[in-house]
Amino acid sequence: MIKKLSNLARISLSPEEESDLKKDIEKVLDYVNSLKEANISSKQQDYFQSELSNIFRQDIVVEFDDKDAIIKSFNDKEERFLKVKAIL
Amino acid sequence: MDYSSMTIKELSRGLSNGDFSSLDLTNYFLNKEDDVSAYISKLKKSALEQAKEADERIKSGERGELLGIPMAVKDNIMIKGVKCTSASLALKDYIPPYDATVIKKLKEAGVVFLGKTNLDEFAMGSSTESSYFGVTLNPCDKTRVPGGSSGGSAAAVASGLTVSALGSDTGGSIRQPAAFCGVVGLKPTYGSVSRYGLAAMASSLDQIGVISKNVEDTEIVFKSIFGRDVMDSTSADYSFNDIDVDKSKLKIGIPKEYFVDGMDQAMKEEIEQSIKDLDVDVVEISLPHTKYALSAYYIITSSEVSSNMGKYDGLRYGFSDNSAKDLIDSYFKNRGGGFGKEVKRRIILGTHTLSAGYKDAYYQKALEVRHLIRQDFLDAFKSVDLIITPVSPSFPFKIGEKITDPLEMYLLDIFTVTINLAGLPALSMPCSKVNNLPVGIQIIGKHFEEAKILSAAKQFEKIWK
Numbered sequence: 001m002i003k004k005l006s007n008l009a010r011i012s013l014s015p016e017e018e019s020d021l022k023k024d025i026e027k028v029l030d031y032v033n034s035l036k037e038a039n040i041s042s043k044q045q046d047y048f049q050s051e052l053s054n055i056f057r058q059d060i061v062v063e064f065d066d067k068d069a070i071i072k073s074f075n076d077k078e079e080r081f082l083k084v085k086a087i088l
Numbered sequence: 089m090d091y092s093s094m095t096i097k098e099l100s101r102g103l104s105n106g107d108f109s110s111l112d113l114t115n116y117f118l119n120k121e122d123d124v125s126a127y128i129s130k131l132k133k134s135a136l137e138q139a140k141e142a143d144e145r146i147k148s149g150e151r152g153e154l155l156g157i158p159m160a161v162k163d164n165i166m167i168k169g170v171k172c173t174s175a176s177l178a179l180k181d182y183i184p185p186y187d188a189t190v191i192k193k194l195k196e197a198g199v200v201f202l203g204k205t206n207l208d209e210f211a212m213g214s215s216t217e218s219s220y221f222g223v224t225l226n227p228c229d230k231t232r233v234p235g236g237s238s239g240g241s242a243a244a245v246a247s248g249l250t251v252s253a254l255g256s257d258t259g260g261s262i263r264q265p266a267a268f269c270g271v272v273g274l275k276p277t278y279g280s281v282s283r284y285g286l287a288a289m290a291s292s293l294d295q296i297g298v299i300s301k302n303v304e305d306t307e308i309v310f311k312s313i314f315g316r317d318v319m320d321s322t323s324a325d326y327s328f329n330d331i332d333v334d335k336s337k338l339k340i341g342i343p344k345e346y347f348v349d350g351m352d353q354a355m356k357e358e359i360e361q362s363i364k365d366l367d368v369d370v371v372e373i374s375l376p377h378t379k380y381a382l383s384a385y386y387i388i389t390s391s392e393v394s395s396n397m398g399k400y401d402g403l404r405y406g407f408s409d410n411s412a413k414d415l416i417d418s419y420f421k422n423r424g425g426g427f428g429k430e431v432k433r434r435i436i437l438g439t440h441t442l443s444a445g446y447k448d449a450y451y452q453k454a455l456e457v458r459h460l461i462r463q464d465f466l467d468a469f470k471s472v473d474l475i476i477t478p479v480s481p482s483f484p485f486k487i488g489e490k491i492t493d494p495l496e497m498y499l500l501d502i503f504t505v506t507i508n509l510a511g512l513p514a515l516s517m518p519c520s521k522v523n524n525l526p527v528g529i530q531i532i533g534k535h536f537e538e539a540k541i542l543s544a545a546k547q548f549e550k551i552w553k
Contacts, residue, residue, distance in 0.1 A: 002436065009394060009439045010416075011432060012424030020429075025437055027495050032383035032450070040456045055321040069169075069185035073405035084403055086414045 001025075091116050092248025096157055096305040099251060103146055103156045110146070110156030114139035114200050117158050117250055124225040124234070126244035128163045128173055130203035138200040145198055153308045155198035160244045160253040163204035164211055164287040165296065167191050174287045175207045175219035178400055178407045178426030188285020189320065190254060190296050190313045197312045202250050205240030209428045211261055211289045212393070213237050214500050217491045218430045225487070228270055228525055232484040235265030241299045242269040252300040252309055258289050259385055260479070260504025262297045263516035267479035267528020270518045272306045272545075273299045277536045278511035279324040281310075282317035290392035291322075293385075293508040303517065303545040310538060326536050333473075333543045340366075341373035341472035346503055351481035358527045359478050362519035365551055371472060375464040378506060380457045385505035386498055387441050387454035393431075394438030402426060433494060462510040469534050474544055477503050479516045479528035503530065513538045515545050519552045 002018045002025070013021065064070075076083040091099065091113055102108050114135050122130075135158070142156035161167065164174045166184035168191075173179050187195065194201075208218040216224045216239025224239045226232040227247035234243040238255030242265035245253050255262040257275040266273025274297045281296045288294060296313070300306040316325040342363065347356060363370060402408040402422025409421035427435070441450035468475060480500060490497050507514045512532055519529040531548075533541040 001440075005436045005439045005443070008443065009398075009435050010419040010423055011427070011435060012420040013432070017429075017432065021433060021436055024433055024494050025440065028386065028437060028498070029440075031495055031498075032387055035380055035383045035387070035453050035457060036449070038377070038380050038453070038457050038460070040453075040460070057318070057321070064185075066185045069183070070404075073183065073185075075403060075405070075408040082404060084415050085412055085418050088414075 089116075092120065094251065095301055096153065096251050096308050099157055100153050100155070104151055110139040110142040110158075110200060111136065113156070114158050114202070117202050120249055122249055124227050124230065124243045124247050125222060126205055126224050126240045126247065126249055127160070127203040128175065128206050128221050128240065129171060131170060131201055134170070135200050135202050142198045142200060152198055154194065154312055156200065157198070157252070158200040158202045158250060159194065159309075160202050160205050160241060160250040161191070162207055162238050162241050162253065162255045164207060164256060165191065165254055166285040167201060167204075170204065172204065172287070173220070174210045175221055176209045176426065176428065176431070177220045178402070179405075180220065180407065182405050184285070186285065189282035189317045191285065193313050205238070205244050205253060207240055208237035208430070210287065210397070210431055211237040211256055211258060212430045212434055214260065214264060214497055215485075215491065216240060216265070217487065218428055220428060223487055226268060226484050229484065231486055233268065233487050235268030235480075235484060237261040237265075238273075238299065239265045242266050242271055242273065245269070245271045245299050245301060252298065252305055254296060255299050256286055256294060256296050257508065258293045258295075258389060259508050260501045262299060263479050263504050263514060263528070263530060264501070266299050266516045267518070267526065268484040270521070270526030271299055271301055272303055272518075273297065273516045274306045274310055274538070275507065275514050276310060276314065276538055277513040278508070279322050280314045280326060280513070280536060280538065282315070282320040282323045284317055284319035288396045290389040291396060292392060293389065295508070303515070303542055303549050306515070307542045310542075324536070328539055331539050331543055333540055333547075335368060335544070335547050338474065338544060339369045339371060339472045341371055341468055341475040343373050343375045343378070343468070343475060343477060345375050345378040346477040348481070351478065352483060354522045355478065355481070355483060355527055358520040358522060359529055362527070362529060362552060363476060366548055373468045373472060373475070375461070375468060375506070377457060377460045377464050381461055381506045381509060382498060382502055384454040384457040384461065385501070385509060386437075387450050388458065388509070390434045390438035391442045391451050392438070393434045394442060397427075397431065397435050400426065430494070458509045461506055465510045465512060465532075474541065475532040477530045477532065479503060479530045483522070483525045507532060511535060513541060515541050517545055517549065519548075
């Protein structure tokens with residue numbers, strides 16, 4: 001299970017980390033399983049879903065004044081482009 | 089002159105009267121020895137420049153309660169051009185190119201930024217022990233933790249290394265360290281303070297707030313940071329109406345679910361006595377879904393953490409392992425190498441609770457329970473003005489005592505996570521001491537009723553002093 005999850009999350013783990021995480025996660029999942037007892041009526045579910053609304057705004061481009069500072073943080077670059085390892 | 093025991097109010101008065109300058113204060117705090125390892129970095133050069141500028145503004149006749157006042161900032165809140173590490177190896181050398189909205193506001197008010205304070209890595213923890221830069225000590229007893237995750241901010245205020253500090257609170261990260269260190273901490277209503285420029289942990293719960301020496305100072309800082317911000321779509325337009333609540337008319341709710349058997353007996357007795365000392369109208373209330381709160385909280389935070397931490401790829405900024413053979417390998421190595429144990433634990437847990445086949449059983453269920461918890465509070469507030477509870481079930485524990493058992497550490501957040509789930513404001517303040525260790529009490533109000541909490545707390549403070 002941990003291997004599959006670390007693949008999904010794109011995180012390398014050492015074998016010790018994997019076995020520690022397995023123990024920790026099992027323990028936590030065991031604890032949070034108590035949620036299954038909580039009784040939620042369909043009326044409450046409907047209300048819950050109607051409570052949230054999206055907040056929209058105009059999508060206007062704003063010029064950022066310090067692009068150099070962003071480029072300076074790149075770990076590898078060529079001119080002003082971010083350089084990454086081979087994709088394929 | 090010893091400025092370390094003075095409040096914002098007193099320092100501000102001294103600055104206005106010309107008794108001392110902001111430069112005097114700033115030099116004093118910068119040079120004071122940090123014997124609890126509260127700071128990750130001190131900002132000597134920029135602080136002295138800001139102090140000189142504040143002195144100029146004061147000289148030209150400008151007045152303001154925070155003009156020339158030195159403050160500390162939790163190291164997950166961005167100040168333009170200043171390293172912001174989130175106490176992680178991943179962001180050890182990260183320099184943000186912009187100011188958080190709260191920083192922008194405080195700069196305009198004339199605040200001097202002394203330094204960046206320690207926290208649990210990416211604010212994930214309750215003891216400040218998971219910081220990449222080492223643990224902060226509790227000023228009340230240096231063998232104990234200061235609480236977390238804003239442990240550096242609370243310890244800095246408690247030991248007089250600053251007069252006030254910013255923190256952030258996702259499940260108790262301002263209130264619990266404030267309680268552990270014997271100072272005041274305010275977690276404002278979700279949406280009252282802009283989160284723009286705060287390293288996100290769990291975006292539906294995170295809130296920036298204040299740690300200070302007393303309630304009045306906490307209010308002064310809060311008043312200068314709240315408000316709607318276009319950069320945070322969840323921030324709300326609201327105005328702070330100064331009120332003076334009549335203590336004799338206050339009705340305080342005490343939830344029976346918050347005085348559980350598992351909590352420290354001496355702490356329980358002290359809190360019960362402190363409430364009696366207030367001489368206010370007290371009624372027992374029930375928040376029936378409290379027993380599910382921690383489960384819902386850890387599912388929601390881990391889920392949001394696994395999503396928020398996805399942006400740290402180590403390419404545009406942050407820790408990078410150059411041995412990677414291709415792009416996908418860089419993601420694995422940069423993230424695997426840059427994150428600590430607790431961060432990985434939460435990312436993995438959150439990836440599980442959001443993954444196909446499990447999302448409905450965990451994440452969706454947790455959201456529904458969250459709604460019930462919120463509803464519990466709204467129902468309770470129909471008959472009471474404020475709710476009072478403990479902040480933590482235990483006193484500050486010994487360094488190293490609980491770090492090996494994540495579940496035991498999570499259980500300590502039992503009295504604080506519900507407030508974030510419900511989006512409510514809550515203040516943590518000291519009410520008593522046992523063997524020199526502070527006892528913290530939590531005052532909870534309705535959404536956007538910070539003014540009522542603060543007004544009541546100022547009156548309670550006089551009784552508990």
